[in-house]
Amino acid sequence: MFTSNAFIERTIISALAFLKESVFAEEIAGRRGLLQLIEPRTRVIAIMGLILLTLLVKNIQLIWLIYALCLALAAASRIDLVYFLQRTWIFIPIFSLFIVLPSLFSAFTPGEALLTWKMFGLALTITRPGLLGAVLFVSRVTTCVSLAVLLSLTTRHFELLKVLSVFRLPAIYVMTLGMCYRFIFVFVETVEHTYLALKSRAGSRLHYRSGQRVVAWNIGNLWLRSADLSEEVFKAMVARGFNGEAR
Amino acid sequence: MTEKIFELNDVHFSYLGKFPALQGITINVERGELVTVIGANGSGKSTLLQLLDGLIFPDRGRITAFSEELSEKLLNNEAFSRSFRKKVGLVFQDSSIQLFCPTVEEDILFGPVQLGLPEPDIRRRLNQLTELLGIQELLSRSPHRLSIGERKKVAIASTLIGRPDVLLLDEPTAGLDPATTRHIIEILIGFHRQGKTLVISTHDLNLAEELGGTIHVFGHEKRIVASGKTEDILKDEALLQDNNLTHSHIHRHGGSLHSHPHSSATHHQQHDL
Numbered sequence: 001m002f003t004s005n006a007f008i009e010r011t012i013i014s015a016l017a018f019l020k021e022s023v024f025a026e027e028i029a030g031r032r033g034l035l036q037l038i039e040p041r042t043r044v045i046a047i048m049g050l051i052l053l054t055l056l057v058k059n060i061q062l063i064w065l066i067y068a069l070c071l072a073l074a075a076a077s078r079i080d081l082v083y084f085l086q087r088t089w090i091f092i093p094i095f096s097l098f099i100v101l102p103s104l105f106s107a108f109t110p111g112e113a114l115l116t117w118k119m120f121g122l123a124l125t126i127t128r129p130g131l132l133g134a135v136l137f138v139s140r141v142t143t144c145v146s147l148a149v150l151l152s153l154t155t156r157h158f159e160l161l162k163v164l165s166v167f168r169l170p171a172i173y174v175m176t177l178g179m180c181y182r183f184i185f186v187f188v189e190t191v192e193h194t195y196l197a198l199k200s201r202a203g204s205r206l207h208y209r210s211g212q213r214v215v216a217w218n219i220g221n222l223w224l225r226s227a228d229l230s231e232e233v234f235k236a237m238v239a240r241g242f243n244g245e246a247r
Numbered sequence: 248m249t250e251k252i253f254e255l256n257d258v259h260f261s262y263l264g265k266f267p268a269l270q271g272i273t274i275n276v277e278r279g280e281l282v283t284v285i286g287a288n289g290s291g292k293s294t295l296l297q298l299l300d301g302l303i304f305p306d307r308g309r310i311t312a313f314s315e316e317l318s319e320k321l322l323n324n325e326a327f328s329r330s331f332r333k334k335v336g337l338v339f340q341d342s343s344i345q346l347f348c349p350t351v352e353e354d355i356l357f358g359p360v361q362l363g364l365p366e367p368d369i370r371r372r373l374n375q376l377t378e379l380l381g382i383q384e385l386l387s388r389s390p391h392r393l394s395i396g397e398r399k400k401v402a403i404a405s406t407l408i409g410r411p412d413v414l415l416l417d418e419p420t421a422g423l424d425p426a427t428t429r430h431i432i433e434i435l436i437g438f439h440r441q442g443k444t445l446v447i448s449t450h451d452l453n454l455a456e457e458l459g460g461t462i463h464v465f466g467h468e469k470r471i472v473a474s475g476k477t478e479d480i481l482k483d484e485a486l487l488q489d490n491n492l493t494h495s496h497i498h499r500h501g502g503s504l505h506s507h508p509h510s511s512a513t514h515h516q517q518h519d520l
C-alpha cells in the first residue's frame with residue numbers, strides 16, 4: 001500500500017497479526033487437552049521445573065528426552081504439531097545456531113578434529129568438543145523455548161497473571177500487567193481501524209511521503225488518546241471504589 | 248417528606264479551565280426519582296454525571312450529595328468515599344473504558360472486591376446478575392472479544408453488583424440493537440420499581456419517553472433550557488428542534504410523501520391520528 005515504504009505496512013500488518021494470533025492462542029488454551037485440564041498453578045510450576053532442569057543438565061540425551069516429552073505434551077494438549085514446530089523453530093533456535101557457530105571451530109574450541117577444509121588459504125577445523133557444545137546449546141535453547149511456548153499456548157493470560165500472585169508479586173503489579181494486556185487490544189484495534197480507513201480512502205497505493213506523514217500524525221494521535229484513555233480508565237476505577245490500593 | 252439525594256446549585260465546570268462544559272446548573276434529584284437528562288452531543292450530559300459521581304468537581308457552585316457538599320477533600324476521606332461508592336454507581340458511555348480487567352468475571356467483581364464485600368455475598372450477587380442479564384457464558388472471556396451489546400451488559404453488571412441506591416447511566420442504549428435496547432430498558436424500569444434513584448443521560452427520545460419521570464433539557468449553551476414532566480417536554484416540538492433533538496422526517500404514505508418532526512412522542516401521536 002505504501003510504495004517504497006513497505007515497512008510501515010508490514011508494521012501495521014504485524015500488529016494485526018498479533019491480535020489474530022492471540023485470539024487463536026486463546027482458542028487453544030480453551031481446548032480440552034491434557035495440559036489445559038491441569039490446574040494452572042500446577043501446570044506453570046511443572047513447566048518451569050522442566051525449564052530449570054533443561055538449563056542445569058549437561059547430558060544431551062536427557063535434554064532430548066525433555067524435548068520429546070514437550071512434543072508429546074503438545075500433541076496430548078491438542079496442539080497441531082506443525083503449527084507448534086513453526087512457532088518454536090523459526091526465530092530463537094535459528095539465531096542461537098548463528099551465535100554458537102564460531103565455537104564449532106578449533107580457533108575457539110580446541111580438541112579432536114572432526115572435519116577440516118580450506119577457505120581463502122585458511123584451514124577451518126570443526127572439533128568434537130566444539131560440535132558437542134554447539135549441539136548442547138541449541139538443544140537447550142530449543143527445549144526451553146518450546147516449553148515456554150507450550151505454557152503460553154495452553155494457559156490463558158489471566159491464568160498466568162493469577163499464578164504471578166501465587167509468587168507473592170504485589171497485587172498492584174498484577175493488576176497493572178492485566179490492564180496493560182487488556183488495553184494493548186484497544187490500541188491494536190485503533191491501529192486496525194485507522195489502517196482500514198486509510199485503505200478505503202487512499203486506495204491500494206499511497207506515496208511514501210504522504211504515508212510517512214499520515215503514520216507520524218497517527219502515532220502522535222495515538223499517544224494523546226492513550227493519555228486520555230488512562231485518565232478515563234482511572235475515573236472508571238475510582239467510580240467502582242478503587243482508592244489506589246489494589247485488592 | 249422526600250429526601251434529596253443530589254442538590255446542584257449554580258454549578259459551572261470547564262475542561263482545562265477554558266472549555267466550558269456546564270454553566271449555571273441548578274437541579275435537585277430526590278430519592279426514588281427517575282431523572283432523564285436529554286441534549287445534543289457535547290451539551291454537557293456526561294460531564295454532569297461525572298460531577299454527580301464525584302469524579303470531577305465544579306469550578307463554581309455547589310453539589311450536595313446525601314446532605315454533604317461533594318469536594319475532592321471529602322472524597323479523599325476513605326470512610327466517606329467507601330460509603331459514597333457503595334451508594335452511587337455510574338455506567339460510562341464507553342464500555343471499553345469501563346471494562347479494564349483481563350476477564351469479564353474479574354471486571355464484574357472489581358467493585359465489590361475493592362469495597363471489601365464478603366466473598367459469599369459477591370458470588371451470590373454475581374450468579375443472580377449474570378442470569379438476569381444473560382451473560383453467564385461470557386465470564387471467562389476477555390472484554391475485547393465481546394460485542395458492543397455484550398460489553399454494555401457487562402458494564403451494567405459491573406455497576407449493579409454493588410447494589411447502589413443511585414444509578415447514573417450515560418447513554419445506556421447508544422449503539423445497541425433493538426433487542427438489547429429492550430432488555431436494558433426493562434432492567435432499568437425494574438430497578439426503578441425497586442425504589443432506586445436513576446439519573447440517565449440520553450439523546451434517544453424513545454428511551455426518555457418510555458422511562459418517564461422528570462426530564463431536563465440541555466441546550467447549546469451548556470445550560471438547562473427546560474425541565475418538567477417527560478410527557479410535557481416531549482410535546483414541545485419547538486424546544487426539541489431548537490436543541491437538535493428532533494429533525495424533519497420525510498416518508499411515504501401510500502403514493503404521497505409525508506413530513507413531520509421526528510421525535511418519538513410526536514411521531515407516535517401523528518401516526519395514531
